Amino acid sequence: MNLVALAGGVGGARLADGLARCLPPGSLSVIVNTGDDFTRYGLAISPDLDTVMYNLAGLAHPINGWGLVDDSQQMIEMMRRYGDEAWFGLGDRDLATHLLRTQALHSGKLLSEVTAQLTEALGIKSKILPMSDNRVATMVETVDRGLLEFQEYFVRYRWQPVVKAICYDGAELAMPAPGVIEALEQADGIIFCPSNPVLSVEPILQVQGIRDTILNRNVPCVAVSPLIGGKAVKGPAAKLMDELSLDASSRGIATYYGTLIDGLMIDTSDSDLASAIPQKTLATNILMPTVEERVRLAHELLDWVGKL
């Protein structure tokens, strides 16, 4: 069974890890949002790619979900000594990733090539595919602070500014990275991970050909809701959907994705929403703080996709 997962940050990475642990080696491809990518201290940083990669390598920080386990921030402390604000807290071990990626990109390699090299070096058997090798920058138009780059909104201002609109700069010109369309076309099932639909999944869908390929699929596509009881498990999904006048609930997630998905996995506590969701639903415990929970959720999901 070839499976494709679309993933953004921590929730997506955790489910991808669960799926990778359930499936035969090499049968999972994860298409990852790169709209959050940015440059800091001259380093090319791809937070979502790294979060997925570290989770699939078993190296992710167990509590944060992003960054590396047992990492430190000595470089950042020294930056502060130099008078730098250092609002983006890069880990020391994490820097190896950014240095290797930056150097490879400067030497003319594509992001997809670097990603393949790094994942292989960490012994990851699944394919991690950036959505595109072209620059796409998720920009956040806020009420008080104007137009912010994604990481300024997300990290510097801790997603507190009220959002008026989101745009995906460069998306209309971005081509899918090599292997992305092929993976979708050859998949036996497609999963939208429990990632922020507007900030993590939508940038992927905006890349040329990806939305259409999913719309034209003849295999099941299901999403796992990132919301429980109208609140995000992690991050700004509910707050942001509310500010954008979207229905900040699992029902709203179903509406947002529409015919892109055949089914939505929701939390047991949201079971009462099932009747208001036109797609098929499966209610279960969608929290996955531990590896065991990820594997359990991935198994339930794979069983369900197999029956759709």
Add this chain to the structure above:
Amino acid sequence: MNLVALAGGVGGARLADGLARCLPPGSLSVIVNTGDDFTRYGLAISPDLDTVMYNLAGLAHPINGWGLVDDSQQMIEMMRRYGDEAWFGLGDRDLATHLLRTQALHSGKLLSEVTAQLTEALGIKSKILPMSDNRVATMVETVDRGLLEFQEYFVRYRWQPVVKAICYDGAELAMPAPGVIEALEQADGIIFCPSNPVLSVEPILQVQGIRDTILNRNVPCVAVSPLIGGKAVKGPAAKLMDELSLDASSRGIATYYGTLIDGLMIDTSDSDLASAIPQKTLATNILMPTVEERVRLAHELLDWVGKL
């Protein structure tokens, strides 16, 4: 009293620190070798500039003499995980320096400008001047491994290859950095720090105008020997001088510098060499493992220079 010191690695940096502690703030300029500079992981690294800067900031590793105190090597460990040989052990805190410098150089700043910014941010009152803003690369021709870049010779192969010749690639075209000639011309005294004459001081002398300005001085110029009893206090000075058929002793240091220096400070244990040295000599304890010893040596040196 305006003093100029020419410095390379750890010995030079330690004496420069001693001098800075003895002199009124702002009256010391240190002209630093950049022939060891190189690029690693895309980072512009200036080992001697950093060693001088960290020592003058009171942040140097107390035992090694280079690198930062309380630093770690998490980035390097992760590099190894990615399969990189990682033979050059960059510290995590140290990375902040390389990142800021690299970013500034990429944005079009000169090495001398970046160095001034970094030293000011660390509260250093002395001037730290790279010998040149142009690239000079000390290259080491070895018997067994052919032509090596300096850091390959020095760090990767731990200065074990037998050296046939040294060359200073780019030196004939290199212009002194802004302030270098002015500092020498306005100095009341010039010090050659106890650095390797061939690897650390000679590259500085090779830059256009520097050797001639020193030869034409009308103020005292003295060197502190980097050798005691025919052995280097630290590093390859004696081994290298021997391989290059130079006299690997304080007498050889005096011969090497010739009329560039008026006097040579030698270790008490080398007093018997004084009669064979044409320049003036002062024998004292030239070891300076502690800050107190650096200050003591700097005081003796300043007293001596004042009398020449």
